[in-house]
Amino acid sequence: MLFGFEWDTTNGWTLAVSILPILMRGLWVTLQATVLGFAIAMVLGLVLAALKAAPSRLVSWPARGVSEFLRDTPLLIQLFFLYYVLPEFGIILPAFLTGAVALGLQYSAYLSEVYRAGIEAVPRGQHEAARALNLAPRRTFSRIVVPQAIPRIVPAMGNYLVSIMKDVPVLSVVTVLEMLNVAKIIGDRTFNYLVPLSMVGGLYLILTLVAAQGVRRLDRALPKTGIPLK
Amino acid sequence: MTDPIIRFDKVAKRFGDISVLDGLDFTVSRGEKVTIIGPSGSGKSTILRILMTLEDISDGTVWVDGEPLWHEKAGDGTLKPASEAHLHKMRGKLGMVFQSFNLFPHMTVLRNITEAPVQVLGLSKPEAKDRAMGLLDMVGLSDHAEKYPHQMSGGQQQRVAIARALAMRPDILLFDEPTSALDPELVGEVQEVIRKLAYEHDLTMLLVTHEMRFAREISDRVCFIDKGSVHEEGAPEDLFTAPQQPRTQEFLRAVLDG
């Protein structure tokens, strides 16, 4: 029994049917971690991208260092740091929040590169035309650059959304009850790992396909020329 | 010559080790239509880009409308590098039409033209729209106000770009090879608009082009630039029919035969 649901171990099929609602609980946690982690990554990524592009090296170099560190060290190490080291400094976060923050941190580094690439892909002629028209740099950024960067940024972001979802099982090591962890517990208790793990694999496949399809739709729906703000 | 609206005074421009302009002296009078010709890489675009403040200078002084463009007068009368505020003020006197149009692809034609008048000049939206519609009428595109750039031909896009530059009411309009990116059958419609501007406006025009016939038609003066300095200049009928310098003769022979 888990989360108040009994399982039926008569055969594989009955087991599958009876543990589906339990796995759904895990799935819900997986989705929550994905969304929260990604939201953190989107905001932090924007901050990182802005810092990395800062004119002062005093700002841009440390930002690049942090970004490099976040990308080039394994998620698991960052997670352990947040989970085991931070409490030594009196910062104690619930496991779920710690996991979401770890995901958000690592992906903020990836997304900062997505933002940067999207912004840099806006042709130089656009900046020059804006300058020739005497538009202020901030106006140029918000009215000319960002609207044209969005259609380049969104599809790449979508791919990272799928990728972050596939990284959520790492959080199981710090006791987060996401889908894989739930499946493992079921396996531990029923001595049947095949069924729950296969189901998690299948559910992931469905999630990924749906998400990828969504990204493709979004990509197609975005006007290639840019999104006029307001 | 009447008061120069543009004056390059011993201007040098270097990109790293490459010297593009070297002691360039060059003036344009108010209302004058001047064409710059010269071989590829001779610094023609650089001259226009310096005026549009897209490229700074390495040495010398550029004067626009009696004021230094890349400098401002310090308290003791000497020149110091221009502040962004000064550049902003000076840019208002100039407009530029680019080889590749550079329209904003995410904005309608109307928005392309009204954006800067509203944001920079502080025009109300109806005022800016009136101005834009008048200019679209002038370039023969009144029916296209709500289209997006990608729905138009290159020639139409370039005419919109001309209207967009004019909407800022510049004193000086710079054209950097405005028809070079166009299919041959679209060159005429853009030249027609520029011709009309040249004949009917007191606007100062500085044009870089490889279309010698067109240059001859619309310019008061043609400057042949080679290796970053004015090699020969004169009225088009003189320069095109009786160039004095061997290099000018050679260049003209090459482009007119080609």
Ligand SMILES: Nc1ncnc2c1ncn2[C@@H]1O[C@H](COP(=O)(O)OP(=O)(O)OP(=O)(O)O)[C@@H](O)[C@H]1O
């Ligand atoms: N940003 C830059 N960095 C380095 N070199 C540059 C840069 N811009 C221009 N140059 C060089 O300066 C020289 C003059 O360039 P410019 O564009 O003014 O020539 P041009 O006369 O307009 O030639 P074209 O007819 O091919 O347009 C060229 O040799 C070019 O390679």
Ligand SMILES: [Mg+2]
């Ligand atoms: Mg050029």
